[in-house]
Amino acid sequence: PPGRILPLLQLLLLPLPSPATPCSPQPNATRFVCTEPTLSTFPSGLPPTTLAISVEFTALATLLPTALVGLPQLQELHLSSNRLTTLPEALLRPVPTLRVLDLTNNLLADLPADIFTSTGHLQHLVLQGNRLQALQPAWFRHLPQLRWLDLAANALAEVPPAVFHPLRSLRSLDLSRNRLASLAPGALAGLRALEQLDLEGNRLVTLPPAAFAPTPALRLLFLQDNELRALPAGIFTPLHHLHVLDLARNWLQALELPPRAPGPALDLDISGNPWHCECPLLASLRRAAPRLSTTRDTLCASPPRRRGREVAAVIQAGDMGC
Numbered sequence: 001p002p003g004r005i006l007p008l009l010q011l012l013l014l015p016l017p018s019p020a021t022p023c024s025p026q027p028n029a030t031r032f033v034c035t036e037p038t039l040s041t042f043p044s045g046l047p048p049t050t051l052a053i054s055v056e057f058t059a060l061a062t063l064l065p066t067a068l069v070g071l072p073q074l075q076e077l078h079l080s081s082n083r084l085t086t087l088p089e090a091l092l093r094p095v096p097t098l099r100v101l102d103l104t105n106n107l108l109a110d111l112p113a114d115i116f117t118s119t120g121h122l123q124h125l126v127l128q129g130n131r132l133q134a135l136q137p138a139w140f141r142h143l144p145q146l147r148w149l150d151l152a153a154n155a156l157a158e159v160p161p162a163v164f165h166p167l168r169s170l171r172s173l174d175l176s177r178n179r180l181a182s183l184a185p186g187a188l189a190g191l192r193a194l195e196q197l198d199l200e201g202n203r204l205v206t207l208p209p210a211a212f213a214p215t216p217a218l219r220l221l222f223l224q225d226n227e228l229r230a231l232p233a234g235i236f237t238p239l240h241h242l243h244v245l246d247l248a249r250n251w252l253q254a255l256e257l258p259p260r261a262p263g264p265a266l267d268l269d270i271s272g273n274p275w276h277c278e279c280p281l282l283a284s285l286r287r288a289a290p291r292l293s294t295t296r297d298t299l300c301a302s303p304p305r306r307r308g309r310e311v312a313a314v315i316q317a318g319d320m321g322c
Contacts, residue, residue: 023055034058042067052076059083065090073097080104080126087111093118104150105129113138126150128174137163145169152198153177158184165190176200176222183207188214196220200246203227213238224248224269231255246293248272253301254281257288269293270311274301277314286315 023034023043030051034043039058046053050071056078065088068074074095080102089112092098098119108130116122122143132154140146146167156178164170170191180202188194194215200222209232212218218239228250236242237258247255249272260266268290275281277300292298292312300306306314 025050046071048072050074052078054078055082057081061085063088063091066094067091069094071095076100078102079106082106084108087115089114092116095119096121098122100124102126103130107131109133111136111139115139117142120144122146124148127154128152130154132156134158135160135163140164140166143167147171150174151178155179157181159187160184161186162189164188167191168193170194172196174198176202178202180204183211185210186214188212191215193217198222199226201225206230207232207235209233209235211235215239217241220244222246223250226250228252242266245269245290248293255284256280257284257290259287260289266290267293271297273298275299275311276302277306277309277311278303282311282315285311 022036022039025032025043025046028047028049030049032043032046032050032052033054035057037058039055039060042055042060042063048070051073052075060079061083063084068091071094075097077095077098077100081104084103084106085108087108092115096118099121101122101124104126105128108127109132113136116139120142123145125146125148128150129152132151133156135156137160140163144166147169149167149170149172152174153176156175157180159175159180161184164173168190171193173191173194173196176198177200180199181204183204185208188211191214195217197215197218197220204223204226205228212235216238219241220243221239224246225248228247229252231252233256236245240261243264244267246269248269252270252273253276255270266288270292271294275298295310295312298311300309300311300314
């Protein structure tokens, strides 16, 4: 009937409701979480009570220098798995109380030299899975409380001498899955509190004799999946607290370990290396008495009479002939 057509036309002419802004902030909230894949602009209007922000797995590609203005209490900023290619130098100046910054899996090839000048309370910095090609000493000059630094899965080809020297509180350093072919003398200078070092999956062929002298507190050392062919004599001697040592899948034939210290046995993985099972190696392993993580793949490659035998079995059999 004609009387019903007009209301229907009026409904059709009404403006459509605007789509809701993804991840709208809530007033007086202390945490803000957004994982909306279509988000391309950093949310604005976050309340000054915000303590933690997680904007992850989005299409966010850029940040304004003022993105964090008005958030003086912010302690955690998680921006992993976005599309960030660069960061503004002034980004972190409004958040001097920041403790955690996670930038995992972005597209960052570099960072501004003074990006961390105002973040003296930062404790955890995660830059894993980016495209960083070089480390700038300026990044680390103002981070005396940093305890955890993750630089894994970048494109780093070197570690400049003393680049980490200001990080006197650092406990864990992850440089795994980069492009390191060598480690410069003094690369770890200043890291006297370091307890865990991960160099797995690089291209290391050898290490300087005093590589670990600056890190006497080291407990866990991961060197697996490199191209190590020989290690300097006494390289592990300064590490009196070493609990885990992983040398798996390198090209090592010989190994010198310090005699076993009081306390738990060293957890040692030396599988996947072509060991030369003669007196120097066998005697060192007997003195150190480590707990081998795997024996099946820890095999002798030479001399011919021992080729294919498990290293542990040779030691246990007592037929070393030394």
